[in-house]
Amino acid sequence: xxxxxxxxxxxxxxxxxxxxxxxxxxxxxxxxxxxxxxxxxxxxxxxxxxxxxxxxxxxxxxxxxxxxxxxxxxxxxxxxxxxxxxxxxxxxxxxxxxxxxxxxxxxxxxxxxxxxxxxxxxxx
Amino acid sequence: xxxxxxxxxxxxxxxxxxxxxxxxxxxxxxxxxxxxxxxxxxxxxxxxxxxxxxxxxxxxxxxxxxxxxxxxxxxxxxxxxxxxxxxxxxxxxxxxxxxxxxxxxxxxxxxxxxxxxxxxxxxxxxxxxxxxxxxxxxxxxxxxxxxxxxxxxxxxxxxxxxxxxxxxxxxxxxxxxxxxxxxxxxxxxxxxxxxxxxxxxxxxxxxxxxxxxxxxxxxxxxxxxxxxxxxxxxxxxxxxxxxxxxxxxxxxxxxxxxxxxxxxxxxxxxxxxxxxxxxxxxxxxxxxxxxxxxxxxxxxxxxxxxxxxxxxxxxxxxxxxxxxxxxxxxxxxxxxxxxxxxxxxxxxxxxxxxxxxxxxxxxxxxxxxxxxxxxxxxxxxxxxxxxxxx
Amino acid sequence: xxxxxxxxxxxxxxxxxxxxxxxxxxxxxxxxxxxxxxxxxxxxxxxxxxxxxxxxxxxxxxxxxxxxxxxxxxxxxxxxxxxxxxxxxxxxxxxxxxxxxxxxxxxxxxxxxxxxxxxxxxxxxxxxxxxxxxxxxxxxxxxxxxxxxxxxxxxxxxxxxxxxxxxxxxxxxxxxxxxxxxxxxxxxxxxxxxxxxxxxxxxxxxxxxxxxxxxxxxxxxxxxxxxxxxxxxxxxxxxxxxxxxxxxxxxxxxxxxxxxxxxxxxxxxxxxxxxxxxxxxxxx
Numbered sequence: 001x002x003x004x005x006x007x008x009x010x011x012x013x014x015x016x017x018x019x020x021x022x023x024x025x026x027x028x029x030x031x032x033x034x035x036x037x038x039x040x041x042x043x044x045x046x047x048x049x050x051x052x053x054x055x056x057x058x059x060x061x062x063x064x065x066x067x068x069x070x071x072x073x074x075x076x077x078x079x080x081x082x083x084x085x086x087x088x089x090x091x092x093x094x095x096x097x098x099x100x101x102x103x104x105x106x107x108x109x110x111x112x113x114x115x116x117x118x119x120x121x122x123x124x
Numbered sequence: 125x126x127x128x129x130x131x132x133x134x135x136x137x138x139x140x141x142x143x144x145x146x147x148x149x150x151x152x153x154x155x156x157x158x159x160x161x162x163x164x165x166x167x168x169x170x171x172x173x174x175x176x177x178x179x180x181x182x183x184x185x186x187x188x189x190x191x192x193x194x195x196x197x198x199x200x201x202x203x204x205x206x207x208x209x210x211x212x213x214x215x216x217x218x219x220x221x222x223x224x225x226x227x228x229x230x231x232x233x234x235x236x237x238x239x240x241x242x243x244x245x246x247x248x249x250x251x252x253x254x255x256x257x258x259x260x261x262x263x264x265x266x267x268x269x270x271x272x273x274x275x276x277x278x279x280x281x282x283x284x285x286x287x288x289x290x291x292x293x294x295x296x297x298x299x300x301x302x303x304x305x306x307x308x309x310x311x312x313x314x315x316x317x318x319x320x321x322x323x324x325x326x327x328x329x330x331x332x333x334x335x336x337x338x339x340x341x342x343x344x345x346x347x348x349x350x351x352x353x354x355x356x357x358x359x360x361x362x363x364x365x366x367x368x369x370x371x372x373x374x375x376x377x378x379x380x381x382x383x384x385x386x387x388x389x390x391x392x393x394x395x396x397x398x399x400x401x402x403x404x405x406x407x408x409x410x411x412x413x414x415x416x417x418x419x420x421x422x423x424x425x426x427x428x429x430x431x432x433x434x435x436x437x438x439x440x441x442x443x444x445x446x447x448x449x450x451x452x453x454x455x456x457x458x459x460x461x462x463x464x465x466x467x468x469x470x471x472x473x474x475x476x477x478x479x480x481x482x483x484x485x486x487x488x489x490x491x492x493x494x495x496x497x498x499x500x501x502x503x504x505x506x507x508x509x510x511x512x513x514x
Numbered sequence: 515x516x517x518x519x520x521x522x523x524x525x526x527x528x529x530x531x532x533x534x535x536x537x538x539x540x541x542x543x544x545x546x547x548x549x550x551x552x553x554x555x556x557x558x559x560x561x562x563x564x565x566x567x568x569x570x571x572x573x574x575x576x577x578x579x580x581x582x583x584x585x586x587x588x589x590x591x592x593x594x595x596x597x598x599x600x601x602x603x604x605x606x607x608x609x610x611x612x613x614x615x616x617x618x619x620x621x622x623x624x625x626x627x628x629x630x631x632x633x634x635x636x637x638x639x640x641x642x643x644x645x646x647x648x649x650x651x652x653x654x655x656x657x658x659x660x661x662x663x664x665x666x667x668x669x670x671x672x673x674x675x676x677x678x679x680x681x682x683x684x685x686x687x688x689x690x691x692x693x694x695x696x697x698x699x700x701x702x703x704x705x706x707x708x709x710x711x712x713x714x715x716x717x718x719x720x721x722x723x724x725x726x727x728x729x730x731x732x733x734x735x736x737x738x739x740x741x742x743x744x745x746x747x748x749x750x751x752x753x754x755x756x757x758x759x760x761x762x763x764x765x766x767x768x769x770x771x772x773x774x775x776x777x778x779x780x781x782x783x784x785x786x787x788x789x790x791x792x793x794x795x796x797x798x
Contacts, residue, residue, distance in 0.1 A: 067683065161709050163709035172693045306694070310697055313697065
């Protein structure tokens with residue numbers, strides 16, 4: 001190989017550089033986030049595990065149903081009570097703190113959903 | 125073949141550094157715009173497209189213009205274009221890169237750009253514009269590269285490439301037709317709502333694109349020891365001349381329809397562009413100098429290209445004539461056509477548009493990027509040319 | 515995710531067909547209508563044109579059975595003349611309800627409904643020797659929620675679309691901010707968020723039940739789709755209340771209040787020659 005003296009160190013530097021987040025944070029695992037749950041209700045619109053993994057798809061489905069299909073019916077149920085499909089007017093009525101609920105996990109997972117660019121978080 | 129772009133004299137590097145500086149400034153300005161929003165531009169509620177989209181529109185024409193070299197060479201077997209056809213193809217590549225960049229910097233939400241594919245709307249002309257622009261870019265990269273590689277090996281190009289070469293000809297026409305359809309299908313904008321927009325775009329494209337190639341070829345003759353051939357340049361100049369005349373004929377037809385029919389909607393924008401429009405006692409005329417610049421440079425360019433002495437005896441005047449046509453049509457299409465279309469607004473109000481410095485630097489930087497790519501591509505093409513001759 | 519891919523394939527297929535079979539096929543595929551339905555839609559179009567159709571009458575006046583809603587509005591300029599303070603009340607109520615920001619510079623302006631002069635609203639109508647009341651009218655203009663909306667055709671991402679109630683709606687999540695719809699709209703009804711809209715809002719005094727928009731998307735009047743969906747009237751109509759300066763209802767229902775008012779009054783529309791069939795009517 002020509003220039004192996006340059007290529008191999010170059011490759012090593014490259015690999016180290018792109019794996020930077022892995023070894024830099026190694027062994028520094030932060031505590032698993034503990035989002036604050038509402039005190040009023042024990043149940044959500046789906047079981048907790050499903051909400052944890054699929055709330056984003058659910059919100060997208062709600063959005064498409066409400067905005068695009070125009071289905072604004074109150075067809076989300078917790079027990080017998082019916083709710084409208086709405087982030088601001090349903091979810092955040094129980095989860096009254098964005099900081100203590102949404103942000104705990106989102107910050108931990110380093111995701112920045114753009115919900116709050118338009119939707120208005122509850123007053124805290 | 126890229127290695128050919130890595131060896132050059134000082135002028136080559138200074139030129140690239142010069143362009144690179146503008147690209148750097150533009151990158152900085154774009155970051156500002158990205159973080160702050162398009163409020164950093166001079167665009168407004170009434171003039172909702174500005175310098176970016178008007179440059180895009182003009183550059184689509186420059187890209188399409190390359191076909192005026194491809195068509196005679198491949199369809200009519202016009203051998204004199206043998207050396208400059210590649211210049212046409214490579215010009216199309218860099219012009220299209222500029223077009224796509226101008227679209228991206230104009231978007232309010234560039235991160236969602238791919239929604240055009242995820243949620244495609246086949247009734248939107250932008251959807252087709254995306255397809256033909258990217259298709260034409262791909263075709264030019266493919267054809268240019270394969271043919272140049274074959275040339276370097278001094279073997280005839282593979283047969284299959286001709287399919288793509290022939291395909292690129294209707295694509296060239298389609299990119300500018302579809303771009304015209306962005307405008308001429310809108311019911312509320314009288315100035316754009318004209319069936320002659322697409323032919324007019326094509327005519328000005330077939331003048332401006334080849335005119336730029338003549339200018340660049342003459343520069344390359346002096347700085348890069350590349351001679352396109354007198355016959356070839358003379359033929360391209362003929363194409364430029366006729367296409368330029370046809371374009372201005374079409375503009376004249378717009379004037380006839382507007383002023384003879386006396387329909388206000390058809391007249392207003394032309395009045396605004398060429399004479400200024402009075403409204404509530406205020407004269408709005410900030411585009412008038414540009415439009416008369418278009419007329420004057422057109423007359424100068426046509427004169428230089430029609431008088432035998434300036435056309436045939438003297439490279440300088442030939443280049444000046446082509447440059448005049450290129451700038452003239454830039455003023456017409458790259459300034460007047462898009463910006464003028466927004467005056468008057470649907471509510472008969474007049475808002476004038478002045479680009480901001482940030483906006484101008486982004487536009488300049490994209491132009492610099494285009495010429496940067498063009499320089500590198502031409503360096504490669506000419507490098508191959510010299511290698512064969514040696 | 516899978517659904518997205520299927521949608522994409524459908525569109526890709528439709529596009530290929532467009533290349534092969536011409537725009538007529540695409541029109542069918544996209545609107546998902548059979549030729550029969552397409553014909554029915556055409557009939558509706560004729561009726562919607564303002565031709566006074568009599569049920570059961572001979573010829574093309576025969577009314578086609580219409581499915582679904584098409585919401586429309588009447589703006590009664592006589593009433594606004596009678597209650598001059600109403601215009602500002604309407605504009606303010608709408609903009610407060612929908613968190614429409616206020617920017618002092620005209621360039622960055624965002625508006626859903628606003629007053630303008632008669633001659634600017636009705637640019638195609640003769641302005642010569644108009645009677646004084648007409649020419650001095652302040653006209654409230656807003657999105658016309660056209661039956662044939664050019665903005666919907668222009669939008670490359672379907673961010674703006676006609677919903678099942680005939681409302682031309684916006685999906686702000688999807689808008690890429692290309693502003694093609696603004697160029698396409700013959701009524702100048704659309705505004706673009708050149709800046710972060712929250713800068714132009716007093717965030718302590720906003721409607722907390724309706725979102726704001728974000729920077730870089732186009733916005734406009736949504737005919738209060740969020741209120742209609744809950745069985746309420748649009749905010750502007752609610753504010754007008756008993757004055758009946760604005761009447762709202764289903765244009766496809768021959769017994770609706772709006773249809774009765776249309777039958778009894780001479781109404782005009784903005785730019786009928788654009789072929790967009792607006793759903794907003796004006797009594798001058």
